[in-house]
Amino acid sequence: LVAICSSFFEKSDITLAEIAQYILSAVGFLLILKPVGVPRLTRIIIFLTLVPICAYAALDILNESLLRNFVALSNIDVKPDLYLRSIQIAYWYTPTFILMLILKNEFIDRNDLDNVRKVPNIIYIVIQVCIFCVPTLLVLSQVFEFELTGILATSGLITAIVGFALQPNLSNIFSGIFVNIEQPFKPHDWITIGDQTGKVIDVSWRSTRLRSFQNTEITIPNETIAKSIVTNWDRPDKEQMSEGFHIFTALSFHPHHDPEHISELLFDALKKVRPVDGRPELDLQWVKFTGVDEFGLKFHIAFDCTNRMMKNSQENVVMLEIYKVMRHAGVNMTPGLLQNFLKADVGLGALEQYTRSHKDFQSTLSDKGNIYNESIKNQVLLKQVPLFSNLDQEQIQIIADTSERLQFAKDQTIIKQGESDNRLFIIADGVVSIKLIQPDGSKTELGRLGVGEFFGEMALMTGEPRTADVIALRSTLLLVVQKQTIKNIFSANNDFYNEMAKVLAERQIKLGEATLLPEEKSEEVNKLANKIGEAIIRFFS
Secondary structure (H helix, E strand, O other): HHHHHHHHHHHHOOOOOHHHHHHHHHHHHHHOOOOOOOOOHHHHHHHHHHHHHHHHHHHHHHHHHHHHOOOHHHHHHOOOOHHHHHHHHHHHHHHHHHHHHHHHHHHHHHHHOOOOOOHHHHHHHHHHHHHHHHHHHHHHHHOOOOOOOHHHHHHHHHHHHHHHHOOOHHHHHHHHHHHHHHHOOOOEEEEEOOOOEEHHHHHHEEEEEEEEOOOOEEEEEEEHHHOEEEEEEOOOOOOOOOOOOOEEEEEEOOOOHHHHHHHHHHHHHHHHHOOOOOOOOOOOOOEEEEHHHHHHEEEEEEEEEHHHHHHHHHHHHHHHHHHHHHHHHOOOOOOOOOOOOOOOOOOHHHHHHOOOOOEEEOOOOOOOHHHHOOOOHHHHHHHEEEHHHHOOOOHHHHHHOOEEEEEOOOOOEEEOOOOOOOOEEEEEOEEEEEEEEEOOEEEEEEEEEOOEEEEHHHHHOOOOOOHHHHHHOOOOEEEEOOOOHHHHHHHOOOHHHHHHHHHHHHHHHHHHHOOOOHHOOOOOHHHHHHHHHHHHHHHHO
């Protein structure tokens, strides 16, 4: 703009070439204002082509104006050399100025957007230093006529001295630059470096700071990071593998067991696990029999977790479910070398009702399911049902003898919501899903049940319609208890009605949203038990 104004005041006759220069100068000024609505790539191309042309056109106008008025400026004690040098300096720094505009407008300002990959500030600082160093050396050489050889030699010597003194820090700084360029992690990622695990707070020139599980701050030099193996827990491959990172665990069992059926038990446990990170089920459910060693049959299992903070909790939930399934099947996980014998703890006597012995098993009834679960006697399964906790051995045996076993295929519906039925189902083998049909027709999974668990107790005792669908998630064997058997036993002792009502009330309140009496959820167990007791008497009468 200064060039255009000065030229207009000096000359009355303007050539077409000068008009073109004026237009280019004006266009260049407008382009610097960052045109709105122009695609990003187009803006970068404009800055790299048109803006330099426009800028040099304006500098030419100023240069010609100074040359025309060189003598006049000298007569009024104004030094034209100073202005000419300023124009020459501008010639050399124009590319730097344009590159800095591109860097700021198209990269640094975009760092504030959420949908773009963040570029660390340290990278921008290094780029800016490099952009300014080159024209500065050229200006010193071409404009001020300094000898570059001496400058470079002196600066090289100073750099060597400073570099030697700051060698450890420089190593960390350069390592930090490469870490920022490669970006193996970013702030808020959970990472493991060596034996340190934590959440990334920030990455500076010299070091990286983590927040550990112990809620302590860990500072790791960038040089150490550059030489270490970095594990990033927050970058799973969702398309090729699963939603979360994978956790692998090794388990061992007695070598006389059947590996195929042990694998089925492990799969059942993984299928039943409710992930602690809120997902309905584990995306990864993997079991592999890897051989036999001094510990027995060796298996590896794998499952996933989407939150590194919950890794330990996820492992705990999985291992508890595996232990529960194995204990029900009478299978123990070996604690060490097979030749080592441990003396039994006296406290194990409290677990006798949960521990399997030879008398709890019978010959396999079929070959469709897991032989461990199928071989457990009916009376053993019945003892695990709280409804029958007050029955004596003879009454349990009567129910066991009159119950039948039904086999259901994978994805087969066992009971349907709204149907009338009066049977109780106890899971002898397999896993089932409890799904509630919403008014809009969608289904919500309320939970999953596995071996030793039961469903349908309200229908058995009160005749209430089924409140949810129950679907087999794999081949499932169920022990079915009929209403008539329970009626025959209870007819001799009416006190059992009260005990049954109390057990059902406690279970209904515990089930929460799955209860058949939602209006009674907040009431005390005794009040709900009275209502259920009346319903039981009406149903059995």
